[in-house]
Amino acid sequence: MSKTEMLNKELKSHMIELEKQLDSSFDKINNLIDQLFIIDTPISNFNNPKFEQSSPKFDQFNLIGLNEFQLDILQEVKPLINQKIKDQVQFELLQLQQNDCILIQQSSQQKEIQQIIKTPSSQFNLKPFTYQMIKHNSIQEQQSCHVIEINKDCSMVAIGCWNQIKIYEFKQGIMKQIQVFYQSIYSVYNLNFMQKSNELISGDLIGSIVIWSGNNNTQWNSSQTIKGHSAYISCLILNNNEDLFITSSFDKTIKFWIQKNEWIWQQTITDHIDNVYSLSLNDQEDKVISCGLDGRVLVIEYSEQSKTWIVIQNIKVDCFGYRLSFINNNLFAFQPRNGNLMYVYEMNSVSKQFTKTKDIIVNQNNDDNYELFPSQFIKQKQILVIKHGEYVNFIRKTEKDEFKVEQSIHFYTNILFGRLSDDGEYLITWDDSSKEIQIRKYKEE
Template sequence: MNQQTNLNQFNYELMEEKSVPQNGFYKSIEINKENTFLLASTDITINVFVFQQGFIKLISQLQGHRNYVTSLKFLNKKSRFLSGSLDKSIIIWSQQLLANQKYIQKIKDHQNPIVALVIHPNIENMFISASYRQILFYQYSSQKQWICLQKITEIDGIFGLSINENGTKIVLCSENHIIVILELQQLIQQQKSDQIWIVKQKIKVRQWGFRVCFLNNDTFVFQPVSKNWNGTSHLNVYTLNKLNEFKIQRKIPIKGGGNFCINNFPSQYNKQKYILLVKNGNYINLFKYTEGKFRLKYKQALCFDITKIYGTLSQDGEYLITWDEKQRQIQIRKYTELKKIQTIE
């Protein structure tokens, strides 16, 4: 039986009256699940805004790091959030302590700058952190502290990290021209069962890249860059085959090729709106992906006059929030369905 999906053409429209001038250099932006709090980092400072239907108001500025903040993540079920920094540390903050400038815990297990933080999709009290040469797995303990459960240290030059829907596979990309697949496996020792992450597959690629993103349990996309750090003209799609190995399936045309590209703006897939976001060069590319297929009639490409663009999608897909070096504004764009084109089978 063929599944049917009613797809509408969409557009993220700029809410100009809600754009807020911000002169700082914003490298990481994150919004909570309820769309009520927005985080944006400038240098060592985490700016905390109240977010209300696109309007934002600064309520606090946090300084717990000694170098640039590179990654921000909210914990979905607790009023807490994480920050990672070039100073190699991770800080766990509480929304209840914003006025006091206090944090709950500072983690200093990494030996290199933090490049990515990922919350486990099904286990709220677990997160994964990546630095240039390490992947560390953390869980909240009965002692009310975050503890490191496992370290993977055999991969150099890590830039991007993504976890699949059921939380059993992780994909990461490296400047060493490899894509690495980690898999969660059961380990039985002395009649005790435990779970560990292992390196399941290494994929050699001609061009390395900054961005990688799972679309479901068995498909991910990888955005290559050239040796001069320029964006490329295609997005590579990898799927799991019958041998339980990921192989490249196809290449999707993408805008922004030939323009200088940087990291710190991870790709995202939003299941509520079926939208994949990929920053490439001076473009933000937005694709519809449903039922295992790219619907290339339904897409949007936002062109900026500069390549230093940072941002995020809200978890419900309603808001696209960006900052770029030319406009120097936090800009809010709202998801709008334009018209129904047809029913796709």
């Protein structure tokens, strides 16, 4: 090795050692500076004229453990550090003033919000509305369509026409058929899209449940078949996470199904003593309500402790009904079969029991004779859609849990089935009078 190479190597070694010493020194200096900026003085003293004399200074801190080299560096940066302390104090004062301003603004905004809440029509920015039929988009259909399902993004529609399932592409109020397949030889009464897994659940007249897997939404094939009930499945609902669905049946039971590697039975509720017609799940998804031919409404709650669903209330109604729906965690609506009233039930904050608090006049006295067409509450528009007899009623929830019938569409037949899209923009129905699949669009007046 040449002398030059040896000198370069030695110089490189010294440089590495010096770099290590500098790193160590600056680590200690940084720790000291960090201490300098921990201010224990109460913030209320910042405005005190004497604060400048009493504020922390470089000289007040323990410098033991630093070598001469490190002390020399500190002496050089001492003026900078003291200035930094003053800057930090001024910054803290500025932050304090800004926080005070924010608090004042928040208080003012809160008062404005409270004032808005007191104004009935401002709470949801409510406006009168109607659902108007798009006449040229209707589809002639001679077979009874017992169930209509719209997926979450409103891009697909599935319709159960006797034992057929028809899949339509849905775009800007126009339906285009893309597939037809058969569940069995029996009528299909339930359909539910699962967006996350791209699956479709169907239920039929004899209690069979089929899971259909979609391939690019153009080809649906059976992936699992379950013998769910011993009789007709009247209602099938799905939770938001799409890992639980609940079914009711004319076999007088309510069943809970959970997703493992495949869908499996979890639990059965047997408290109804006759046909069960309808189910609804609350916002928190810890309560289910049901109604049936036995003239009872059950409130069923999930117990975290036992990991089971338990009937916590059995409400006797004066007339059985086919439809009910949660409005929120504390309110639900029930539509009796007879008469012209809809009942509203509210949960008592102390007893946690639901009691009837309101009767809402919905339409002329018109008895109902058909189940299916489940009721829905659309939160985005604060609209409850609920069929009664020959009418489909649209009821707006207003301030203080009041309800107003905004529109009643008369179909002149009891044999009427349909669904609102999840955003409330479209209503799709089939009725025995027109023999049409009709599409209606939400329009504010």
